[in-house]
Amino acid sequence: MHSAILLLLVAVAIISATDLGHDSDEAITIFPLLSVQRKGGNPTAILASVMSFERSENPMTDEVRKLFLTSGGLTSAQATRMLTEVLPAMAAEGKSTHEQLLALLFVANQVSEDAIPYMTMSSERxxxxxxxxxxxxxxxxxxxxxxxxxxxxxxxxxxxxxxxxxxxxxxxxxxxxxxxxxxxxxxxxxxxxxxxxxxxxxxxxxxxxxxxxxxxxxxxxxxxxxxxxxxxxxxxxxxxxxxxxxxxxxxxxxxxxxxxxxxxxxxxxxxxxxxxxxxxxxxxxxxxxxxxxxxxxxxxxxxxxxxxxxxxxxxxxxxxxxxxxxxxxxxxxxxxxxxxxxxxxxxxxxxxxxxxxxxxxxxxxxxxxxxxxSQSDVFQxxxxxxIGKTVNLDGIVKPYIPDLPRGIFPGSKLYFIHFETLGINTCSLHDLRNRFECGFTGITAAQCEMRPYCCYNPIFLTDDQVSNMTGGQIKTANAVPWCYYNVFFIYYDSFALTVKRAGGFASPPSCLPLFKYGLNLDPTVYYTYAQKSSLLGNMVNLRTECGFPGITEFHCVAIRGCCWDKSAPFNIPQCFYANGVTSFNYDLNSIPVAYLPRNHTCDTNYYQSPSLYYRRGGCSVTMDAHMKQGMHPLKIPDADECIYSLGCCYDIDDEVEKNYPQLARCYTREDGTYTVQPSNVAQLSELITRSGLAMDQYPPNSRPGN
Structure with a gap:
């Protein structure tokens, strides 16, 4: 099928054609790529031939357009109608590439012919x-x-x-x-x-x-x-x-x-x-x-x-x-x-x-x-x-929470001991800005790692890449040490990373694949055309680096709340900021004020609103509780340990744990992470301290009027 398309493209004569405009021709060009993929083929195989008609010296003809449409799944009659009636009307109305492509896809999906007139009908919005x-x-x-x-x-x-x-x-x-x-x-x-x-x-x-x-x-x-x-x-x-x-x-x-x-x-x-x-x-x-x-x-x-x-x-x-x-x-x-x-x-x-x-x-x-x-996000x-792609609804019906290790919950604060217990090398958790020289220029890995508090991890980045990863705080790659202090080890009881709270993770729909429309093209297309203004450049979903060399999936997803692509090729961001639709994610601040808890209190969620359960942050075993009371760093605290050892809140309802297994039963007090009502308790400095052992500090009670 693919070879037949290529031969027909070569054989088509270049004659005068209807001028549908760039948006129409772009939609017609993308259409067969999507069709090949929908049928289980590789769209990259016909990419070069299809893209050749984007060049001005090889203009699109009506014959080529019709070939593209029929190879994409339209009948000859449907293709003719789209070229002579529907697409010209849509072009005259100023319809975008997205809308014209959708019109072709709906017709290919056997949408009722009665719907076609409405595709072309529009006045300015x-x-x-x-x-x-x-x-x-x-x-x-x-x-x-x-x-x-x-x-x-x-x-x-x-x-x-x-x-x-x-x-x-x-x-x-x-x-x-x-x-x-x-x-x-x-x-x-x-x-x-x-x-x-x-x-x-x-x-x-x-x-x-x-x-x-x-x-x-x-x-x-x-x-x-x-x-x-x-x-x-x-x-x-x-x-x-x-x-x-x-x-x-x-x-x-x-x-x-x-x-x-x-x-x-x-x-x-x-x-x-x-x-x-x-x-x-x-x-x-x-x-x-x-x-x-x-x-x-x-x-x-x-x-x-x-x-x-x-x-x-x-x-x-x-x-x-x-x-x-x-x-x-x-x-x-x-x-x-x-x-x-x-x-x-x-x-x-x-x-x-x-x-x-x-x-x-x-x-x-x-x-x-x-x-x-944006319209573009929804059209994608x-x-x-x-074209038959599966749309992951995680993060829509409920706040998205990725799979986390046992004992780790949204909002958990993780110290050196937690990561080591999880088997995560804390040397791999250092942002480039957290690297402080622990050796000397030219030091070897063996020399560096002789010191238990030093890490060795060389980087091979350009100055621009380092500047982008550090927000401009570090200008050159030479300024980033290869041998650096393990700040988690140095500050074992005070430096921690916090797992994102529910609503802070990048949901699957917000993490787009490399190419728009669900196309599976060769990754070389991405870094060849990513920054170029062309049809192929328009097909790219640009990624912005969220990580650093050696970042782990856990750090990327759970700590930074970014997207992770397990199969990302070399030179393409594997950990990247959400680049898809994020505006429809669950908003945990969108709650009537009457239901909001007060700051510094335990949100008991009297009305049992799902949104309020998801707002809870996990209360982790602290370094103090681990060192002085022997609590395992990843232990899930019971009620007594939660309230008396950790000073946190505990939900006694077994049904809550059953219905929300990804949330911590032992949770932190309200701290202003989300919208809350202010506390109506006086500030600590304003409270009056009374003690039965120091009665001489207070004046004796006196009757009114005396």
């Missing part, structure tokens, strides 16, 4: 004056246009439909949610009504910010209307044909679309929807949202309240929660989200993932976008899903 955040007067007809124009929510919604249709998703409906309607339409619309963006004023080009993106969502909402069982009858077959014509226009015209919907012949629109469509005071976005909500049984008044957040007092919100939950229109966990309760959005999505009410991958994508990750994840 932004907001009108009432939703623009500003401090100076602005024109009433001005508009803030988002910097990122890709509508990632459309692709998340399409992915959700594809997974449901193919029955390959991981949705497991249980008895608790089997009778609850699909939550995705509610979730998607609420995401739209809460998502801001940074942009520029259309009139002046100066910076602005939308509180909510209200314009440019028509493609998503029309796709939802057409795919939802209760609302899809709004668009009859004739209207779908008109929509195809409409979607090919350079820009969407909401008034034209409204007229098209209303003017359908043989229309079977529900009469209750006609007032919505004919409401001249509402935007098309609002009308489409109302149609979707009305299709779920909500009356127009309730729909308006939901979309506008107009519930007033907390008492009214409570009443609305009871109404919606008792009516069974939405899941109970969705109600805080719908009502705009603080932190209700993330709570709802995580609850839906945990309960199985929505596909966890789709929930992951939506949560990541809700919490601020969708691409990997479409």
């Amino acid at each position: 932004g907001c009108l004056v009432e939703n623009i955040m500003h401090t100076t007067p602005i024109s009433s007809d001005d508009e803030c246009v988002c910097n990122e124009q890709d509508n990632v929510f459309f692709w998340i919604s399409l992915l959700n439909n594809l997974k449901k249709e193919s029955q390959t998703g991981s949705i497991n409906h249980t008895s608790t949610n089997a009778d609850i309607p699909d939550q995705m339409p509610i979730l998607m619309m609420m995401a739209l009504t809460t998502t801001p963006c940074d942009g520029k004023f259309r009139s002046s080009g100066t910076s602005c910010k939308c509180k909510v993106v209200t314009e440019g969502n028509e493609g998503l909402l029309m796709q939802m209307v057409a795919s939802e069982p209760d609302t899809k009858d709004v668009i009859d077959p004739l209207a779908k044909e008109k929509l195809k014509e409409f979607s090919r226009e350079p820009s969407a015209r909401s008034q034209s679309l409204e007229q098209m919907l209303l003017a359908q012949s043989n229309s079977n629109i529900n009469p209750s929807l006609i007032p919505i469509l004919t409401n001249n005071g509402a935007s098309l976005t609002d009308k489409l949202m109302q149609i979707i909500l009305a299709g779920r049984g909500l009356d127009s008044t309730t729909t308006q309240l939901i979309l506008n957040g107009g519930f007033g007092s907390d008492q009214n919100k409570v009443s609305m929660i009871n109404y919606l939950a008792n009516k069974g229109l939405v899941a109970a966990d969705a109600v805080p989200f719908i009502l705009g309760v603080d932190k209700g959005s993330n709570f709802f999505i995580q609850s839906m993932i945990h309960s199985g009410a929505i596909d966890p991958v789709v929930g992951l994508l939506l949560l990541s976008k809700q919490t601020g990750s 994840l969708i691409t990997q899903i479409l």
Whole structure:
């Protein structure tokens, strides 16, 4: 198959071609690479031939484009339609490489042909004056246009439909949610009504910010209307044909679309929807949202309240929660989200993932976008899903905690004795900045290691590499000693490294492979093109060094909270800072203030919130307890040892240990690592010390008035 592709590429004649633009040709070029990998092949084998068409002297032709698309899995008819209709329309709309590549992948995954018009349908995303955040007067007809124009929510919604249709998703409906309607339409619309963006004023080009993106969502909402069982009858077959014509226009015209919907012949629109469509005071976005909500049984008044957040007092919100939950229109966990309760959005999505009410991958994508990750990050994840890559959800449903040795927990403080007991050579734990000369220039390993407090570890780095690893504190490689003091041995009872707390570890989704889109290319491509502006350079997931020569996996992952690549080739960072989506990771500070513990106290977690359990830091056996009481450094303390020997807190509930095995039962007092309520106890210096043995130090009690 691969050799056939190569021969056909060579045989293609260079003739005039449609000018689709760079983004379209980049998407078409990446498409066959992903296809080869999806079929079990090696994309590097065809990389050179595919990349040859990136050069201006060897331009892409329509024949080459069609060959790329058919070799990537499209039929001849599909390839022709994509080249003559869909991609030109997307290019005219300014769609990015990501969106055009996703369009190709969805068609290759046999997405319904009815969805294709919505891929090309878009007006500029932004907001009108009432939703623009500003401090100076602005024109009433001005508009803030988002910097990122890709509508990632459309692709998340399409992915959700594809997974449901193919029955390959991981949705497991249980008895608790089997009778609850699909939550995705509610979730998607609420995401739209809460998502801001940074942009520029259309009139002046100066910076602005939308509180909510209200314009440019028509493609998503029309796709939802057409795919939802209760609302899809709004668009009859004739209207779908008109929509195809409409979607090919350079820009969407909401008034034209409204007229098209209303003017359908043989229309079977529900009469209750006609007032919505004919409401001249509402935007098309609002009308489409109302149609979707009305299709779920909500009356127009309730729909308006939901979309506008107009519930007033907390008492009214409570009443609305009871109404919606008792009516069974939405899941109970969705109600805080719908009502705009603080932190209700993330709570709802995580609850839906945990309960199985929505596909966890789709929930992951939506949560990541809700919490601020870039469009590019989310598109990468969708691409990997479409080509069959496994998406690791660790760190999404619950805070990610890597496998740690027995006796080591998040937040544990580790001294010399702990590392030696673990079998970790403390000489390998020294940052370059912690190397202090213990010998002389030219000293040998044997001479250095004769002293039990000295370590020998040569480095072979450039000056730039040393400067980067030390944040510029050390300028040259010659300034880094090869024979250096073991600071863990010197300060055996005072120098320690602390294991990251839950939420501080780099979760698997935040540690990207070398190449975007899940491509398995030859590693030489990485360090050849990593810093270059080209198609191959754009495929690289850049890594920033987090380690130092000789760093261990434990130190990298558990102490520094960075990513570890066991198979990283030479000259490519093995320990690197998280370079993927991190914004959707569990936020252990996102807890209502009423539930927060006070500083310096034991957080007993009265309400048994999972987030509060994960905030606990492990209380380790101290050097003092080891030396004076003989406690093993890695012993898991019992209640008495924890409270009386270590001065820490202990959870007496056996169920907590059963449900949270990675967390320490013996945990430290609140120390301000996470958000807490301040202690209401006076400072130590302000306390009054009284002793029965020194009564002469205090004046005698006297009666009032004497």
